[in-house]
Amino acid sequence: MNIAWKEIKKNKVRFLILGSIVFLVSLLTFIISGLANGLSQDNAALIKDLPDGEFYMTEDSDQTYNLSRITKSTEDELLKKNQDAVAFSIQMGFLDDSGGKQRSVAFVTSTDSKLFTNVEKGEIVLDSSMEDEGIKTGDTLTNNQHSGKFIVKGFVEQKKFSHSPVAYINMEDYQEMNHVEEMQLAFIPGKDALQEFKGLQSFSKKDFLNTIPSYNAEQMSLNMIVWFLVVISGMLFAIFFYMMNVQKIGLYGILKAIGMKTRELFKMMWTQMIFITVIALILSITLSQVFNVMVPKGMPFNLTFETTVQLSLVFLIIGFIGATLSGLQIKKVEPLQAIQQGEV
Structure with missing residues (x-):
C-alpha cells in the first residue's frame, strides 16, 4: 500500500491522465444510461408500470399487438x-x-x-x-x-x-x-400467471416490451453504447498498466530479489487501480446526479440509484480484470534477468 501510494505521487501526471479518461468515460456511460432509462419510461411506462404477469395476444398476430x-x-x-x-x-x-x-x-x-x-x-x-x-x-x-x-x-x-x-x-x-x-390484448397479473388459452400466445413483461419495435430498437442501440464504453474502460486499464509494468520490469526484479512475493506486486497494482477508479466514479456520479436533478422537465432522463450502483460495480470489476490481465507478465519476471535488463 505504501509503495503503491508513493508511486502514484511520483508519477501523478500519468495517473491523473488515466483517472481523467476513466472519469469522462464513466460520466458519459452514466448519462447514456440515464437517457436509456428515461426513453424506456417515455416509450412504454404504461406497460412497465404494470405488475409482473403474463400478456396474451393472438397467435396469428405475428407478435404485433396492433394485429391481435x-x-x-x-x-x-x-x-x-x-x-x-x-x-x-x-x-x-x-x-x-x-x-x-x-x-x-x-x-x-x-x-x-x-x-x-x-x-x-x-x-x-x-x-x-x-x-x-x-x-x-x-x-x-x-x-x-x-x-x-x-x-x-x-x-x-x-x-x-x-x-x-x-x-x-x-x-x-x-x-x-x-x-x-x-x-387486442389480455393481461393476468401475478408471478405464476402463466396459463394456456386456445389461439393465444403468452409473453412475460420483458418479452412483450421487446415486441414493440420502437422500444426494442431504441433500447438495444443505447445499451450497446453503454457496454461498448464499459469495454473501452477495461481496455484502458489493461493498456495503461501494461505500459507501466513494461517500464518497471527492473524494479519488479529487484523487489522479487529482496523477497517480495508476486501477490504483493499484484496487490500494489490493484490498490492503484481501485484508488483511481473510486475517485473517478465519485466525481462522475456526483456530476451525473446533478445533471439528473437539473435536466429540463421535458427531457426523458432518469438515472436511478440502482443503475448507478450496478454500473459502478461493473467499472470496478472491469478495471480489476484489465489491470490483472496486464499484470500477468509480473509472474514471468525472473529477478536476475530483470536486474540485468536494468530499470527504464
Whole structure:
C-alpha cells in the first residue's frame, strides 16, 4: 500500500491522465444510461408500470399487438378464470383541442380493472404531460373518427406509450372510433400467471416490451453504447498498466530479489487501480446526479440509484480484470534477468 501510494505521487501526471479518461468515460456511460432509462419510461411506462404477469395476444398476430384480436368468447373465458385479469387495447391517434391544435396520443381502453383508469362514455383521462401543454380539467377535446366530444376528467402521472401521452377512454368510444368489437390484448397479473388459452400466445413483461419495435430498437442501440464504453474502460486499464509494468520490469526484479512475493506486486497494482477508479466514479456520479436533478422537465432522463450502483460495480470489476490481465507478465519476471535488463 505504501509503495503503491508513493508511486502514484511520483508519477501523478500519468495517473491523473488515466483517472481523467476513466472519469469522462464513466460520466458519459452514466448519462447514456440515464437517457436509456428515461426513453424506456417515455416509450412504454404504461406497460412497465404494470405488475409482473403474463400478456396474451393472438397467435396469428405475428407478435404485433396492433394485429391481435381476441375473440369475445376467449376474453370471457380468460376473465372468468382470473378475477384480476384485464383485457385492453391501445391505438395511436390524435386529439384536437378547442383551438384546433392537434395532439398525438395513445388511446387506451380496458375492461373494468384497478390496473387501468376506467372512465365513463364521453370522458377522457390524460397523461399529466398534456396538462403541462395547457390542457385543463373540464376542457373539451375532439377526434375526427368520433361523433361526440371528450370531456377531460383528470390526469395521471407518467403514463406514456410510444413516446406519446396516454389517453384513457371508454370502451364504447374506442369501438366507435376504431370500428372494432374485440380487444387486442389480455393481461393476468401475478408471478405464476402463466396459463394456456386456445389461439393465444403468452409473453412475460420483458418479452412483450421487446415486441414493440420502437422500444426494442431504441433500447438495444443505447445499451450497446453503454457496454461498448464499459469495454473501452477495461481496455484502458489493461493498456495503461501494461505500459507501466513494461517500464518497471527492473524494479519488479529487484523487489522479487529482496523477497517480495508476486501477490504483493499484484496487490500494489490493484490498490492503484481501485484508488483511481473510486475517485473517478465519485466525481462522475456526483456530476451525473446533478445533471439528473437539473435536466429540463421535458427531457426523458432518469438515472436511478440502482443503475448507478450496478454500473459502478461493473467499472470496478472491469478495471480489476484489465489491470490483472496486464499484470500477468509480473509472474514471468525472473529477478536476475530483470536486474540485468536494468530499470527504464
